[in-house]
Amino acid sequence: MIHLAYALASGRGRSLADPAAIARLQLRRLRALVRHAARRVPIHGERLAAAGVDPEAIRVLDDVRRIPTMAKALLRDTPLAELVTRGFDPARGDVVRTSGSTGSPLAIVRGPREVDWHRAAGLRILRECGFHWTDRTFEVRALAGPSFFVQRLGLAPKQWASILDPPATLARALLAYRPQVVCATPSVLHELADTLLAMGATPAPPRIVIADAEPLLPTTRAVVTRALGTPPTDVYGLVELSNFAFECPAVAGLHVLADTHLVEVLDDAGVPAPPGAAGRIVVTDLMARTMPMLRYETGDRAALVRERCRCGRTSPRLVGLVGRAADAVSLSDGRRLHWPWFHETFARCAGLERYQVIQEDRTRVRIRVRARPDAEAAVVAALRAALAAAMPADMRLDFERWDADPDDPSRKLRPVVSRVTMP
Numbered sequence: 001m002i003h004l005a006y007a008l009a010s011g012r013g014r015s016l017a018d019p020a021a022i023a024r025l026q027l028r029r030l031r032a033l034v035r036h037a038a039r040r041v042p043i044h045g046e047r048l049a050a051a052g053v054d055p056e057a058i059r060v061l062d063d064v065r066r067i068p069t070m071a072k073a074l075l076r077d078t079p080l081a082e083l084v085t086r087g088f089d090p091a092r093g094d095v096v097r098t099s100g101s102t103g104s105p106l107a108i109v110r111g112p113r114e115v116d117w118h119r120a121a122g123l124r125i126l127r128e129c130g131f132h133w134t135d136r137t138f139e140v141r142a143l144a145g146p147s148f149f150v151q152r153l154g155l156a157p158k159q160w161a162s163i164l165d166p167p168a169t170l171a172r173a174l175l176a177y178r179p180q181v182v183c184a185t186p187s188v189l190h191e192l193a194d195t196l197l198a199m200g201a202t203p204a205p206p207r208i209v210i211a212d213a214e215p216l217l218p219t220t221r222a223v224v225t226r227a228l229g230t231p232p233t234d235v236y237g238l239v240e241l242s243n244f245a246f247e248c249p250a251v252a253g254l255h256v257l258a259d260t261h262l263v264e265v266l267d268d269a270g271v272p273a274p275p276g277a278a279g280r281i282v283v284t285d286l287m288a289r290t291m292p293m294l295r296y297e298t299g300d301r302a303a304l305v306r307e308r309c310r311c312g313r314t315s316p317r318l319v320g321l322v323g324r325a326a327d328a329v330s331l332s333d334g335r336r337l338h339w340p341w342f343h344e345t346f347a348r349c350a351g352l353e354r355y356q357v358i359q360e361d362r363t364r365v366r367i368r369v370r371a372r373p374d375a376e377a378a379v380v381a382a383l384r385a386a387l388a389a390a391m392p393a394d395m396r397l398d399f400e401r402w403d404a405d406p407d408d409p410s411r412k413l414r415p416v417v418s419r420v421t422m423p
Contacts, residue, residue: 014259015128015313019306022258022315023061029286030262031058034067037292042082043074044292064262069270069282069295075106075240084109084291093290097347098239105347105355108240111290118242121257125246128255129208129233131181138179138206140170140188142344163188163341164390166334167195175203182228183210187328187338190220193227205229212236212243213340215321236321240293241285245318250310253317254302260287263316264295265304278303278320329359330420333392339416341390349382351375354402359418363394368402376401 014022035055037044048055051068058064075083080090093109110118123131137158139145144160151157159177161170163184170192174182184192189211196203209228211220212235225231236254237243244261245254256263262284265273273279281300285293302321308314328336342357354370365387371379380399387397 014124014257015255015315017259017314019314025259026262026286027061029260030061030064030284031055033284033286033289033292033294034058036085036289037294040086041084041292042086043078044294061262064264064284064295065272067295069266069297070293071297072106072299075108080107080109085111085289088290096239105352106240109291114242114288114290117260117287121237121242121244121260124257125235125243126181126208126210128246129210131208135180135207136177137181137183138174138177139182140184140192142341163338164335167191168199171195171199171201175201178204180206181208181210182206182230183212185213185338185340186211186216186220186224186232187214187336188340189224189232191336193220193223196227197223203228209233210235216247236318238283238298240296241283241298244283244285248309248311248313248317252309252311253305253319254321255309255313255315255317258315260285262286263304263318265302265318273303276303276305276319281318281321329357329365329416329418330362331392332363332394337390342416345386345390346383349379349386351379352383355383355415356402357416359420362420364396364398365391366398366400368400370402 034048034053038048038053038055039045047068051066053066058066084090084093088109088111090109093111094115096108096110098106098108133155135156137156138161139158140161140163142163144162145158159173159179161173165173170188174192174196182189189209205228207230209224209230209232211224211232216232216234221232231251234247234254235243236245241261244257244263247254264282265277265279266282267273267277267279278301281298281302282295283293283298284295300321302318304316305319306316309317328338330336342355346352346355351372351374352369353372354368356368358366358368360366367383367387369376369380369383384397384399387395391397
């Protein structure tokens with residue numbers, strides 16, 4: 001609860017703070033994190049020692065460059081017990097899985113501290129966008145989220161909806177609820193907007209529309225703005241790091257939550273890219289202790305700019321973000337299963353190591369699967385049952401074993417690919 005209280009107290013104040021003050025805060029938190037990781041997290045202790053990094057020698061922020069970056073392969077290939085704080089049982093934590101945008105879902109362990117901080121990050125972003133405690137929120141996800149104490153008191157009411165619901169059902173629910181806040185992935189928002197326009201419906205414009213987990217394309221921004229009367233706000237984050245950047249009202253990039261995340265943009269040689277030049281996004285979660293993320297290679301690219309934004313905020317901005325590719329499977333009954341449904345459904349399947357869903361034609365879907373040898377049959381059975389329950393009976397599901405690694409392990413691989421254009 002202390003971290004949620006921090007989110008309530010800080011609100012927009014940190015994005016308007018003196019950059020020098022934020023840099024001093026970042027340095028204090030970075031030094032504490034590196035000391036903790038070196039002494040109490042096996043993999044980081046080994047890597048820092050091998051790189052000749054003395055935690056006490058981290059004296060200025062630029063010293064972060066002495067720390068080796070973390071690739072996704074490190075998380076995939078290292079036992080969880082070596083990635084988490086010594087003495088912490090991963091089974092006692094909140095274990096979540098990444099989307100598998102590189103083809104391999106990764107297990108991420110969060111302790112109570114990180115769970116609170118991730119919630120706080122989402123709340124802080126909403127507050128940056130003007131969220132009020134009396135606002136009704138309509139959120140579309142694969143799974144409904146938890147109910148919090150404040151909601152049981154009647155504050156911040158929320159209605160959850162499933163991305164498996166037909167678009168017309170979602171549209172009618174939104175019209176009936178009249179929310180001030182709408183949250184969903186861009187693909188779901190786009191489909192919802194198309195449906196509202198086709199119905200000729202004019203909802204009461206929400207004050208805030210949050211689009212996350214996928215790229216927010218200009219076409220989606222335009223149709224959502226036309227249908228809902230409110231332009232969507234792009235939010236960027238990863239399961240490994242929480243949401244840590246949000247779009248400013250001036251649409252001049254994504255402001256970083258710099259007091260909790262240290263963001264670097266590196267060129268192909270691994271040195272800081274010049275201001276405004278695109279490069280690899282590398283992020284340190286300054287608040288993570290259970291499973292520290294020190295200089296994590298996100299796999300995405302953008303430029304980093306630091307001058308004051310025309311919206312008035314002083315926090316750094318990511319500009320020209322690319323990555324987070326997503327696709328959807330079009331079903332014969334007119335529905336579409338978007339990438340988040342596959343992510344949240346497949347992530348619950350223990351033993352799954354790599355997957356890709358490919359729609360070959362209107363009634364055939366090919367699922368490439370790599371699983372632990374002792375779990376392969378159970379994984380395929382579980383995925384087949386989940387897909388069959390969500391898809392029409394005429395959809396053919398072809399499973400195949402995926403033995404080979406991608407030709408280029410650093411290249412992102414879309415977890416869901418559709419080769420069909422449905423009318």
